[in-house]
Amino acid sequence: MPNLSPKQVEDFHRDGFIVIKNFCSAAETQKLLNTAIEDRNLINNALDLNDQTGKKTKLSLWFKPGKDVFGYLTRSKKVIEAVAELLDSDAQVCHFHSKLMQKEPKVGGAWEWHQDYGYWYKNQFMFPDQLISVMVALTPANKANGCLQVIKGSHKLGRVNHGFAGEQVGADIAMVENALKTMELVYSEIEAGDALIFHSNLLHRSEANLSDHPRWSIISCYSSQSNLAYNETSTSWKTPVDVVPNEAILNWESAPTVDADFLKKENDPALKATGWEG
Numbered sequence: 001m002p003n004l005s006p007k008q009v010e011d012f013h014r015d016g017f018i019v020i021k022n023f024c025s026a027a028e029t030q031k032l033l034n035t036a037i038e039d040r041n042l043i044n045n046a047l048d049l050n051d052q053t054g055k056k057t058k059l060s061l062w063f064k065p066g067k068d069v070f071g072y073l074t075r076s077k078k079v080i081e082a083v084a085e086l087l088d089s090d091a092q093v094c095h096f097h098s099k100l101m102q103k104e105p106k107v108g109g110a111w112e113w114h115q116d117y118g119y120w121y122k123n124q125f126m127f128p129d130q131l132i133s134v135m136v137a138l139t140p141a142n143k144a145n146g147c148l149q150v151i152k153g154s155h156k157l158g159r160v161n162h163g164f165a166g167e168q169v170g171a172d173i174a175m176v177e178n179a180l181k182t183m184e185l186v187y188s189e190i191e192a193g194d195a196l197i198f199h200s201n202l203l204h205r206s207e208a209n210l211s212d213h214p215r216w217s218i219i220s221c222y223s224s225q226s227n228l229a230y231n232e233t234s235t236s237w238k239t240p241v242d243v244v245p246n247e248a249i250l251n252w253e254s255a256p257t258v259d260a261d262f263l264k265k266e267n268d269p270a271l272k273a274t275g276w277e278g
């Protein structure tokens with residue numbers, strides 16, 4: 001039984017993204033949000049990333065999905081089946097990394113226009129069509145609190161050059177402006193529990209959160225096992241996901257995230273100059 005309809009698959013290939021409403025139930029979303037708020041490891045391993053104006057986005061990033069509620073979500077049958085249908089490979093699905101994104105009221109920073117493959121090219125992943133991101137909203141995301149914006153169809157541009165924009169890596173703004181002349185900018189306003197699945201070359205950004213409401217989400221990135229990365233020391237990206245039933249999210253006991261292999265800022269090639277920029 002396919003997880004996605006033929007129309008969803010077609011939309012993804014044409015537009016570079018799809019939104020799946022109520023991908024997580026209210027109870028699942030609440031459990032994820034509570035864990036995000038209460039789990040000391042997630043909090044202690046959060047990195048602050050400055051945007052160009054000094055506003056900060058907080059993110060915790062880990063590689064190997066564990067036996068906690070986030071691990072169960074990222075390994076769940078519903079996520080892995082959807083991803084498998086959209087990746088350009090019949091090989092098994094591997095989990096590259098997940099990030100808990102916390103854009104706090106008034107202080108949550110912006111993300112510059114970029115393609116995720118703009119980062120992952122630095123990891124020397126070979127195939128952008130075998131890399132994908134799944135964003136699940138843990139709180140409502142809208143224009144006021146800095147929801148994700150995407151340029152519809154921009155994954156078809158291929159990878160554009162990226163250079164540093166503050167502490168972040170940003171796409172060549174000339175190419176972004178050209179794209180915006182003919183392609184539609186879409187504000188991905190979604191509710192808690194909705195999922196946005198997008199291609200690694202889709203141009204996207206988000207503005208600062210100037211509202212009184214948090215914008216929290218989890219973004220999980222997947223790669224096919226046939227996609228090799230020659231500059232990546234973590235190993236989860238080449239390890240097929242140990243898939244769990246969807247019920248695990250709500251019903252299985254959630255272990256602490258203490259053993260998770262969290263990213264330290266200095267170890268991320270995407271945050272370092274390689275000389276390949278520009």
Ligand SMILES: O=C(O)CCC(=O)C(=O)O
Binds near residue numbers: 116146147148206219
């Ligand atoms: O959460 C956001 O607003 C964007 C984050 C993002 O695009 C990324 O981490 O690659």
Ligand SMILES: [Fe+2]
Binds near residue numbers: 114115116204
């Ligand atoms: Fe991104």
